[in-house]
Amino acid sequence: MLPEPLQTELKEKIASCEHPRELVIDVLTAIQEHHGHLSDEAVQDAAALFGLTPLEIDELATFYPFLYRQPVGRYVIHVCDSVICWMENGKGLIEHLQKRLGIAMGETTPDGLFTLLPVCCIGYCDRAPAILVNRKVHGPLNPALLDELIDRLQRQARDGEAAS
Numbered sequence: 001m002l003p004e005p006l007q008t009e010l011k012e013k014i015a016s017c018e019h020p021r022e023l024v025i026d027v028l029t030a031i032q033e034h035h036g037h038l039s040d041e042a043v044q045d046a047a048a049l050f051g052l053t054p055l056e057i058d059e060l061a062t063f064y065p066f067l068y069r070q071p072v073g074r075y076v077i078h079v080c081d082s083v084i085c086w087m088e089n090g091k092g093l094i095e096h097l098q099k100r101l102g103i104a105m106g107e108t109t110p111d112g113l114f115t116l117l118p119v120c121c122i123g124y125c126d127r128a129p130a131i132l133v134n135r136k137v138h139g140p141l142n143p144a145l146l147d148e149l150i151d152r153l154q155r156q157a158r159d160g161e162a163a164s
């Protein structure tokens with residue numbers, strides 16, 4: 001269930017838009033930011049806001065790569081698997097990352113830190129092979145730079161926990 005202030009804010013936003021359906025992704029993103037992912041209940045909440053069916057919302061939510069229908073880790077890593085990255089050893093990078101994290105694509109590490117997802121060209125071909133971590137681009141990468149990045153994120157998570 002959405003908290004009242006968020007529900008009111010989203011309703012007002014939708015009411016002020018001439019073509020409310022244009023806002024579906026924005027609203028789903030706002031709901032996801034609140035819940036961490038889009039549960040079935042969140043999909044139903046969004047459907048009620050737009051007067052659409054949960055299936056219509058689900059079709060959009062499962063099409064868009066930055067909306068998550070299942071819980072994800074603290075760092076969501078989208079690895080580009082399109083042609084330019086592939087030509088720049090993107091495949092080797094994906095294999096290295098999977099081995100380093102001990103998970104396959106679509107999975108989350110047992111400590112809840114990393115989720116690995118494939119994504120089509122993210123528009124940073126000049127930085128290939130490139131990945132996104134929580135939608136921030138990193139590239140061009142090689143296995144050593146990737147290890148440094150993962151080390152840094154693990155440290156950041158540890159320091160954050162120690163500080164809280």
Ligand code: FES
Pocket residue numbers: 080081082083084085086121122123124125126128129130
């Ligand atoms: S092909 Fe990977 S960023 Fe374009």
